[in-house]
Amino acid sequence: EITLTQSPATLSLSPGERATLSCRASQSIINYLAWYQQKPGQAPRLLFYDASNRATGVPARFSASGSGSDFTLTISSLEPEDFAVYFCQQRTSWPPWTFGQGTKVEIK
Amino acid sequence: EVQLVESGGGLVQPGGSLRLSCAASGFSVSNNYMSWVRQAPGKGLEWVSVIYSDGRTYYADSVKGRFTISRDNSRNTLYLQMNSLRTEDTAVYYCARDRLYGSGTQASDYWGQGTLLTVSS
Secondary structure (H helix, E strand, O other): OOOEEEEOOEEEEOOOOOEEEEEEEOOOOOOOEEEEEEOOOOOOEEEEEOOOEEOOOOOOOEEEEEEOOEEEEEEOOOOHHHOOEEEEEEOOOOOOOOEOOOEEEEEO | OOEEEEEOOEEEOOOOOEEEEEEEEOOOHHHOEEEEEEEOOOOOEEEEEEEOOOOOEEEOOOOOOOEEEEEEOOOOEEEEEEOOOOHHHOEEEEEEEEEEOOOOOEEEEEEOOOEEEEEOO
């Protein structure tokens, strides 16, 4: 089973600052990675698929990159609504499709 | 408009059974991959199961042999039959549509609001 490790666990930043989140896979997953945002009491929301393809309606301040086993989600300038928990998920050919443990972006 | 509405959660004793439902609208469950994902209180997301459009099913090791995913095409509804429930199955259970992208991979692009299962004596 592929393990995803997200870092840091918590990121304390102020609005307007840049956020950089990491997701590392235990083996190469090529680019089969998705990113989700989850706010308290809400279902997750898809942000990116295939490592860097932005989902419908995702603002341009969000970007994602990576391949192989190292992936990054970047928020160029944090808006108040961006403070949330972010999860990565590997979507290789065969399940199980594991999630990372999440990174919480909180207001400093 | 795509919508997913879960139901069927509740309080169950350890060893008990329960069936969750996920009513879909705006698309056909039979033509899509459909997943169940759960989230224990205060914890992260855990992928549970998927049913492919061709009917193949897959499960996380933690639920294999106890949970069964299925669908009713006439009702456009996804199900999760859960047997031999354990306290560690306590979680909010989400159903999600897995959209197939041109690359051949998928991602969960629509999610329900979730239904809470509590397993406790």
